[in-house]
Ligand SMILES: *[C@@H]1O[C@H](CO)[C@@H](O)[C@H](O)[C@H]1NC(C)=O
Ligand SMILES: *[C@@H]1O[C@H](CO)[C@@H](O)[C@H](O)[C@H]1NC(C)=O
Ligand SMILES: *[C@@H]1O[C@H](CO)[C@@H](O)[C@H](O)[C@H]1NC(C)=O
């Protein structure tokens with residue numbers, strides 16, 4: 001409309017202007033009419049474009065790393081690992097999630113962490129109760145968050161996620177009824193057989209709300225948390241959209257049979273990082289420190305020297 005309308009109007013103007021003044025006036029009215037029409041049509045056209053291409057709209061993701069209150073130093077490390085990453089495709093918020101604090105020391109130190117980083121969620125549960133934390137996590141979110149997200153992840157604290165490939169993989173996916181992760185058993189390539197590993201799985205917000213409201217999860221909170229989530233969704237006939245991202249998600253080489261393989265460039269997540277040498281291997285393999293510049297401020301440390309360290 002817009003492209004075909006304008007050239008015709010310009011041609012008319014050029015032909016009419018030299019001839020008669022009344023004709024020029026009517027051309028002006030015609031011009032106003034066209035401009036008015038375009039103004040009415042443009043917003044409509046724009047909104048249909050947005051509806052046709054939802055993947056161009058940035059989306060939001062909450063990553064909740066389930067951990068324990070005492071692991072201050074590990075949180076510090078993970079804040080570095082995630083603090084230097086970002087993705088233009090998504091608004092990604094990271095929170096550390098644990099149960100009730102039990103010691104006075106925790107209350108003081110975690111208050112400091114919250115003042116500085118504001119990235120802590122304390123759930124109403126008790127940490128030594130092995131089961132039910134994942135249920136409490138998802139079912140509490142609609143009540144305690146001040147915003148909603150398109151997606152919510154539950155992640156372990158021994159996993160390394162690469163946010164850019166993660167966001168790229170989510171961008172074209174449905175924003176509702178989605179269950180995304182690394183499907184267990186290890187050799188399964190069918191996202192419906194049978195559930196996503198607890199290393200890090202994602203639910204769309206409608207499923208988070210469903211978990212908060214349905215009796216199915218509320219009645220069934222004891223057992224391996226990742227398998228439970230799969231069971232709830234199956235029994236509720238939920239998560240028609242399921243994505244298992246293999247081989248981009250996996251366990252660290254040699255850690256867990258067929259769930260493990262060598263590090264690969266297209267990695268989204270590496271799980272079971274239990275030791276420093278494993279984290280160092282991963283950080284070096286993915287060139288995580290490549291932005292480091294040589295400087296007089298840190299004598300001897302530069303990108304190359306990181307690769308000469310013995311691990
Ligand atoms: C926290 O959990 C306890 C035990 O399950 C319950 O009695 C209490 O009402 C809960 N508190 C809130 C604020 O939800
Ligand atoms: C967690 O702490 C709150 C406040 O101290 C308490 O009311 C609640 O019962 C505790 N919840 C559990 C599950 O221990
Ligand atoms: C959940 O448990 C309650 C009480 O035991 C029961 O009445 C209800 O039918 C159960 N709901 C589901 C969906 O299993």
Ligand SMILES: *[C@@H]1O[C@H](CO)[C@@H](O)[C@H](O)[C@H]1NC(C)=O
Nearest residue numbers: 264265266284285286287290
């Ligand atoms: C890391 O950087 C090296 C050297 O530039 C490159 O060869 C390698 O492909 C990079 N690795 C990844 C996983 O991008």
